[in-house]
Amino acid sequence: MLFKTKEFLITGAKTLSIDIVDKLFWYHIIPCIPVRKELGIPMTASLKSGYRPKWWELRHGRKGGSQHVFLGKGAIDWTCKNFKINKEKLLDLLIKHTTYTRFAIYNGFIHCDYKATPGGDRELYAYEFDEAEGIKKWVFKQIL
DSSP, X not given: OOOOGGGGBTTOOSOOOHHHHHHIIIIIIHHHHHHHHHHOSOEEEGGGOSXXXXXXXXXXXXXXXXXXXXXXXXXXXXXXXXXXXXXXXXXXXXXXXXXXXXXXXXXXXXXXXXXXXXXXXXXXXXEEEETTTTEEEEEEEXXX
């Protein structure tokens, strides 16, 4: 099964700029076709969390600088059927078949983006509660 662009649009927009469509296609859809095929189970953007316009981010109390705004190559929150059981396989395949630079594991999805990392390496994070700060945030786990 092929991906459809509307799977990546949190707002349900009917039109998009060609720049956003190109980024979705070249940086997220094409690289993840082999991931989806090898995974062998349904794989989608979690809650259609791919492209988010800046106005959407601001309306939801965010600062508007998210990778999901696609100022760069963009970000997708990938999930799959039975995520808790299949998340390690999904992560392994995303690392194998894509050039995403950052992966952050949440309870129901894996956030993937191309933001530059300090050392130029690919990095893995987990979204966890930070006891010292009393907030949930990305916690660095390892260089991939």
